[in-house]
Amino acid sequence: MSNKPIHLSRRRLLQYGLGIGVASSLSPSLRAATLPQPRIAALDWTAVELIEGVGLTPYAVSDIPSYRQWVVTPSLPAATLELGLRNEPNLELLAQLRPDIMILPFYSPLPESRLQQFGEVIRYPFTLPGKKILSVARDNLQQLGRHLGREAYAQRSITAWQASMTAARQQLAPWQGKRLLLYSFLSPRQVLVMSPNSLFGEVLAYLGLECAWQGSANMWGSAVIGVEQLYPVETDIAIEFMHGERGATRAVPQSGLWQKMPFMQQHNHYQVEGAWMYGGLHAALRFTEQLLHLSGQWHD
Missing domain, CATH: 3.40.50.1980 (Nitrogenase molybdenum iron protein domain)
Known part of the structure; x- marks a missing residue:
């Protein structure tokens, strides 16, 4: 996810309800609650926590067995679909699933042009020149919240995170x-x-x-x-x-x-x-x- 805004197609905007006048008149949190939840595929493990951070659950995730060993949390529901290896996902399955959105990092070697045949593609950075990783991570969450009309969820996650980290610093003094x-x-x-x-x-x-x-x-x-x-x-x-x-x-x-x-x-x-x-x-x-x-x- 770069600093440039990522535009969803008009069809996607209508699908998520972002173009409906009634929904747009509601508060951000109520508006998000009225929208159908998009089916999001996490093609990298960090994407899972980004999706969870805006109050959603991933529809499909790459390499779930290894995720449960290396990442552990957020925990994945038993119904989460397996997409294969992170660098070699099952493209035939993706073609069948047609997720609304696929999220993966910039450093992923997966061809964006091929993925765009199946659904919207959102990429995010892990590092950026001159910025701390934690700062980039916070920006990624805020940007995803804006893209999906779920800014309030993202901000709540960030606020809770900051409070927990501040408390931990005091405890570990x-x-x-x-x-x-x-x-x-x-x-x-x-x-x-x-x-x-x-x-x-x-x-x-x-x-x-x-x-x-x-x-x-x-x-x-x-x-x-x-x-x-x-x-x-x-x-x-x-x-x-x-x-x-x-x-x-x-x-x-x-x-x-x-x-x-x-x-x-x-x-x-x-x-x-x-x-x-x-x-x-x-x-x-x-x-x-x-x-x-x-x-x-x-x-x-």
Whole structure:
């Protein structure tokens, strides 16, 4: 979703009721409540929280099994349709479903011209030059709310998010300045680690905490590194995100190198369920809530 307005066709406007004089005379929240809910396909996982943030539920989602391991929330209803892999959705199924709207990020390699044959296409950025990821995420939600005539829903989500984050910062004040190492195992020898420029790195900064990994990272603020590269990282607390693949890394905790990790010897290593490192406001809040839960177990 760019900063340029995305125009829906006249047919779509009429379908959603946006061209009806009676509906337009109502307040934004009442007007949205009177409109038929569009069938929206989330072709990327962050799109799910955007849809939920404007008070709707996705009609179809890509790679639901992996979503439930890596993202977890917002939870998906059992009736949600499976679209296949995020980078290779089932185009034949999309052609049959004809969703009203498909939402995906700018970085997705999916051909927009092909998708437009099935329905409206809305793209959104994850990062923008000179802007924080959290700021972009907030803008994405506001823009989607405007596109769908659901500004009030989007604003309520943003207001609630801000209040929760402010409260969390106060609760975590005793831990200000702590260095947190955030990672997930990809294999017994590799981990995905978050940097200060990641979504979760920005969350840590907002909460008065620090991101332990200061090495190189990609445009999304993450890096794939060898497990041994974690050893010299100055860390107060290490948090491992679990994604259901622990069976592949079961031997890691028994390895000599792993047992020598400073955070293992200091008993400052914690495991949590998945939280989407490349998400938006909802993912940021989920991670924050995980920190609040863990803070009762932390020690100097």
